[in-house]
Amino acid sequence: MSDDLVIEAKGLTRRYGRGPTLAVDHIDLAIKKGEIFGLLGPNGAGKTTTILMVLGLTESTEGTVSVLGHDPLREPLQVKRRVGYLPDSVGFYDNLSARENLIFTARLAGIDKAEAGKRIEESMARVRLTDVLDNRVATYSRGMRQRLGLAEILMKRAEIAILDEPTSGLDPHATFEFLEMIRGLKADGVAVLVSSHALEQVQSVCDRVALFNKGKIALQGTVEELGEQVLGLRHDLLVEADGQDIAARLGKIEGVSAVEPPGSGRGLLVRADRDVTAEVVAAATRDGGRLRQIRAIEPSLQAIYNRYFEGVKDAA
Amino acid sequence: MRREGSPFTGTGAVFAKEYADHLGSARMRVIEALVVIVGVVVVWVAMRDLKDKVTQDQFIFLRLFTYAPESNPVNFAGLLTFLIPLVAIGLGFDAINGEFNRRTMSRVLSQPIYRDALLIGKFLAGLATLATGLIALWLLVMGGGLIVLGVPPSGEEVARGLAFLVIATAYGGVWLAIAMLCSIIFRSAATSALTALGIWLFFSFLWPVIAPAIFDGILPLIAPQRVLAGSATADDVAGLLDVQQLIMRFSPTVVFQEAWLGVFSPDQFTEQQIMRIRLDPRLGHRVIPGSPLSFGQSLLMVWPQFTFMVAGAIVIFTLGYVSFQRQEVRA
Ligand SMILES: Nc1ncnc2c1ncn2[C@@H]1O[C@H](COP(=O)(O)OP(=O)(O)OP(=O)(O)O)[C@@H](O)[C@H]1O
Ligand SMILES: [Mg+2]
Numbered sequence: 033m034s035d036d037l038v039i040e041a042k043g044l045t046r047r048y049g050r051g052p053t054l055a056v057d058h059i060d061l062a063i064k065k066g067e068i069f070g071l072l073g074p075n076g077a078g079k080t081t082t083i084l085m086v087l088g089l090t091e092s093t094e095g096t097v098s099v100l101g102h103d104p105l106r107e108p109l110q111v112k113r114r115v116g117y118l119p120d121s122v123g124f125y126d127n128l129s130a131r132e133n134l135i136f137t138a139r140l141a142g143i144d145k146a147e148a149g150k151r152i153e154e155s156m157a158r159v160r161l162t163d164v165l166d167n168r169v170a171t172y173s174r175g176m177r178q179r180l181g182l183a184e185i186l187m188k189r190a191e192i193a194i195l196d197e198p199t200s201g202l203d204p205h206a207t208f209e210f211l212e213m214i215r216g217l218k219a220d221g222v223a224v225l226v227s228s229h230a231l232e233q234v235q236s237v238c239d240r241v242a243l244f245n246k247g248k249i250a251l252q253g254t255v256e257e258l259g260e261q262v263l264g265l266r267h268d269l270l271v272e273a274d275g276q277d278i279a280a281r282l283g284k285i286e287g288v289s290a291v292e293p294p295g296s297g298r299g300l301l302v303r304a305d306r307d308v309t310a311e312v313v314a315a316a317t318r319d320g321g322r323l324r325q326i327r328a329i330e331p332s333l334q335a336i337y338n339r340y341f342e343g344v345k346d347a348a
Numbered sequence: 349m350r351r352e353g354s355p356f357t358g359t360g361a362v363f364a365k366e367y368a369d370h371l372g373s374a375r376m377r378v379i380e381a382l383v384v385i386v387g388v389v390v391v392w393v394a395m396r397d398l399k400d401k402v403t404q405d406q407f408i409f410l411r412l413f414t415y416a417p418e419s420n421p422v423n424f425a426g427l428l429t430f431l432i433p434l435v436a437i438g439l440g441f442d443a444i445n446g447e448f449n450r451r452t453m454s455r456v457l458s459q460p461i462y463r464d465a466l467l468i469g470k471f472l473a474g475l476a477t478l479a480t481g482l483i484a485l486w487l488l489v490m491g492g493g494l495i496v497l498g499v500p501p502s503g504e505e506v507a508r509g510l511a512f513l514v515i516a517t518a519y520g521g522v523w524l525a526i527a528m529l530c531s532i533i534f535r536s537a538a539t540s541a542l543t544a545l546g547i548w549l550f551f552s553f554l555w556p557v558i559a560p561a562i563f564d565g566i567l568p569l570i571a572p573q574r575v576l577a578g579s580a581t582a583d584d585v586a587g588l589l590d591v592q593q594l595i596m597r598f599s600p601t602v603v604f605q606e607a608w609l610g611v612f613s614p615d616q617f618t619e620q621q622i623m624r625i626r627l628d629p630r631l632g633h634r635v636i637p638g639s640p641l642s643f644g645q646s647l648l649m650v651w652p653q654f655t656f657m658v659a660g661a662i663v664i665f666t667l668g669y670v671s672f673q674r675q676e677v678r679a
Contacts, residue, residue, distance in 0.1 A: 080678070087458055089677045109353040109460040117458035119679070123451025127369070139361035140459035184455070 038192050038223045039063040039086060043095035046081050055081045057247035058095065063192075063225060068218050070234040071227035072337070073244030079227040080120060082244075083196055086225070087117055100191065113141065116185030120196040122177060126170035130161065130180055133169055137184055148187070155186035159213060175206035182213055193217050195226045199233055211237050235333040243337070245344060251336075259331025262340050267307045268329040272299035275321025285311045299325065358461030362469025363476075370477040375438055379477075382431065383485045390424045391492030393417060402497050406640070409501040410508060410612045412493045424489070425512070425608045428482075429601055432516060433523040433548045435481065439474040440527030441541040444672065448535060448679045457677050467669055471521075471528060478520040479513075486513055504643050511611050511647065518657040519604040523548070525664035532668045532675070551599040559599070563592045600660060603653045610650035615640035 041061040047054050056078040063069045071079045084090040086097055088104030088111060097103070102110040124133045131152060138148035156165050159179040164172070172180065178198055185193045195214070199207045207230070214237050217224050228234050234241060235255055243251040243258065251258050259266065271282065279300055283291045287306040294301040302312060309326065316323040370376055394412050402408050416423040444467075447453040457463060490509065494500060501509070526547055530540040568576065570591060575584050596602045641649070 084676070084678065089454060089457060107352050108462070109357070112458055113460040115458070117454065119451070119454040119458075121451055122455060123679075124455075125369075125450070125452060127372075136361065136365050137455075137459060139364075140358045140456065140461050142357065142460065181455070 036065045037062050038065050039097070039099050039225065041082075041086070041095065041097040044082065044085055044092055044097055045094035046078075046085060046090065047093045054093075054247045056085065056092075059242075059247075059249045061242065061249070061252075063223055065223055066218060066221045067239040068214065068224040068226065068237050070238035070241035071225065071244060072229075072231065072234060072241055072333075074229075074341070077244035078247040079244055080196055083117075083194055083225070083227065087112070087115065087194065114190060115192045115194060116188050116190030118178070118181040118185060118193070118195045118198055120200075122181040124169040124172075124177060124180060126168065129166045129168055130156070130172070130183075131165050133180070134184060134187055138187060141188055143188075151187045151189070152183075155183040156180075158186055158216070159183045160209075175202050175210075178202065178206075178210060179213070182210075185217075190222065192223045192225065195224065197227055197229065199228060199230055207233060231333040231337055241333070243340065245341075250340065250344075255331065255333055255336070258333070258336050262336045262343075263331050265305060266331060267304045267309075269302040269304065269309065269312060270294060270299050270325070270327050270329055271302055271312055271316060271323070272325040273316040273321055273323045275316065275319065278316060278321065281315045281318070281321075282312060285315060287311075301329070353460075353462075355462045355464035356468070358459070358465035359469045359472075362461075362466055363473045366470050366473030367476050370439060370473060371480075376477070378438070379435055379481045380484075382435070383481055383488065386424070386427060386431070387485050387488035387492065390489050391496055394493055395496040399497060402499055407505060407614065408497060408499070409490070409493055409505040410614075412489055413509075413512065413608070414612045425612060426605075428516060429519075429604055429608075430552065432478070432482075432520045432604075433552070433601075436474070436478055436520045436523035437527040437541065437544045437548065439477055440471075440524045441531055441544050442537040443470045443474070443528045444531040444668075445535050445537055445540055446531070449537065451679045453679055454677045463672055464669070467528070467665075467672055471524060471665060474524045474528075475517065475521055478524065479517045482513055482516055482520070507643055508611050508614075508646070511643075511650075512608055515604070515607045515611065515650065515654055515657070518654060518661065519600060519607075521661035522600045522657050522664065525661045525668065529664055529668040529671075532672045552601045555599040556596070556602065559595045559602075560592070563595050566591075597656065600657060603656050603660075607650045607653035607657070610646055610653070614642075614646050 039061060040063075041059060043058045043060065044056060045054055045058050046056040059078075059082065061069075061082075071082065073079055081090065085092045086099060086104065088108045091105060099111045100114055104111045124130075125136070128136070134152045134156075135148060138152070143151065152165075153162070156162050159182050161176060161179055161183065164176065169177070169180070182193075182195075182198075193214075198214070199210055202210060211233055214224055214226065226234070226238070238255075240252070240254050241258065242249045251261055253261075267287075271278075275281075279291045282288060282300065282302055285304075285308050287308050288302055288304045290301075290303040292301050292303070302308070309328070312326060313323060315321075316326075390412060393415070397417055398408060398411055398415060401411075405411060413425045414423050416426070442449075447456065447466075456466065486509065490501065490506075523544075527540075527544045530544045530547075531537070534540040534543060567588070571588060572584060574580065575588070580588075597606075
């Protein structure tokens with residue numbers, strides 16, 4: 033196993049019951065140190081099951097997984113000491129305060145008392161819960177609980193953070209804040225494995241993603257790589273320019289397949305299958321034309337996701 | 349497959365949290381109320397009925413535990429036979445499923461501890477809570493007795509009382525293990541509580557009725573020919589009584605009753621106990637007919653009951669342990 037891989041799964045499989053369907057079907061994963069890796073896919077695709085196998089909370093039927101060089105089933109304590117987990121809709125002891133909850137976790141994690149006290153203050157400050165540190169968790173909103181879960185991971189100084197749908201049920205502002213905190217983890221050098229349905233958010237924080245479908249990883253890579261695989265190699269541009277017959281002029285450039293109004297906003301969407309930026313600039317500024325704006329359109333994960341699953345449905 | 353690290357890492361943390369939770373919980377308030385009510389009633393009855401017998405009775409303090417007024421034939425120890433299981437079930441029925449329902453289980457188990465620590469810590473915390481209640485009650489009754497009866501208990505009486513405390517805690521352990529097993533098997537706390545109470549009802553009230561019927565049913569199969577012909581020797585009878593007793597002893601309630609009778613009534617035996625004492629080579633030749641058993645002899649007599657309860661608690665706990673190890677933690 034190479035040094036900068038923190039999680040490596042090979043042929044990981046999980047079967048429930050005796051049926052022929054596999055909840056997780058021979059997946060390979062390789063997550064590098066300090067990267068944010070997204071698990072995507074519809075409900076029941078096998079994301080949570082994969083996470084549980086990585087944590088050793090459920091046994092795999094087949095295949096191997098290695099976390100920081102350890103087998104989570106054989107050496108669970110080694111793994112759990114260095115991995116932080118924020119489960120889907122996390123729960124705390126409502127009758128205790130946030131501080132008491134974290135003290136309990138710290139004791140389980142074997143952090144000594146004085147050190148734990150210090151770390152709790154620090155991590156709660158980072159998730160901006162200092163004011164309510166001594167309030168009972170029963171009084172916490174969903175967003176606050178989610179942040180408390182993150183504080184627990186920070187307190188543990190985990191090298192890997194595994195977050196299962198951390199932003200589901202959060203309002204847009206809370207989501208934004210939470211994503212910022214995930215980026216903060218990355219800045220600390222923590223590898224983050226995050227599962228989510230919120231494609232835009234995943235796209236905005238993840239370095240690489242894996243697209244799950246019926247227990248298999250259908251696609252894996254950076255968003256650009258996925259875009260290439262699903263949508264084909266594209267060099268779409270958004271152009272805003274003044275001048276006569278701009279659309280017609282741009283349409284004549286070799287490699288441009290279509291010029292159309294964009295879904296929203298002003299300007300023109302230039303669809304091209306090679307890099308036509310220079311030609312577009314030249315064409316737009318010819319004959320007194322004025323180019324106001326030109327920018328490359330990155331493939332949206334939403335578009336990739338929709339296209340991919342349309343394709344799957346057509347094939348079925 | 350050898351596991352790294354100690355299975356007990358974290359047990360202390362779990363124990364401390366659970367014990368503090370129990371002591372601060374509404375359940376503890378209920379237990380406290382029970383302790384006070386039961387204690388006061390026992391002392392009051394003693395004041396009414398036992399006070400005059402102080403000079404006549406060598407074991408007057410033990411009578412506090414075993415005396416039952418004629419109007420209401422339930423003594424203190426008998427009352428505890430019913431109360432302890434109820435309290436133990438109350439402490440254990442949501443031990444594990446509660447963690448799932450609060451969705452704290454996967455967070456706790458993703459910490460560097462084994463599941464053993466959670467289970468053992470919770471069991472010990474429940475047992476400690478139960479013992480706390482029992483000790484409080486015991487002190488209340490002994491103290492109240494001291495005031496009301498006006499004489500201090502003898503050393504032997506205190507020793508017998510302490511032995512009873514230990515035995516009662518072991519009995520509580522059996523029911524706590526049963527309650528925790530239910531909390532592992534059933535995800536719904538209500539189902540778990542109901543099942544545990546059902547088991548308690550069965551063993552407390554139905555088993556004493558069913559067991560003799562079972563014995564009668566198997567008697568023709570196990571009895572020697574001469575017994576059926578009507579000429580049984582003392583050994584035959586003792587042997588058959590042992591079988592009947594063995595069937596009865598599937599119920600922890602029955603075992604506990606035998607044990608506290610043994611501890612508290614050094615001078616009152618049933619026919620069968622007398623026969624067993626005579627036949628037991630460890631006891632027989634040392635028992636002087638008509639005089640009470642010594643403390644050591646009483647302990648020897650109830651030792652099997654005590655070990656049976658401890659072993660029972662361990663077996664049931666292990667069943668729970670095995671099924672908990674195999675559970676998937678998705679919450
Ligand atoms: N205990 C179980 N017994 C049988 N099947 C199960 C069990 N747990 C999960 N499954 C099945 O495994 C598959 C994968 O479930 P998993 O929870 O991993 O999906 P997911 O990708 O996390 O979905 P979601 O987005 O809804 O959280 C599902 O089809 C589910 O029905
Ligand atoms: Mg899931």
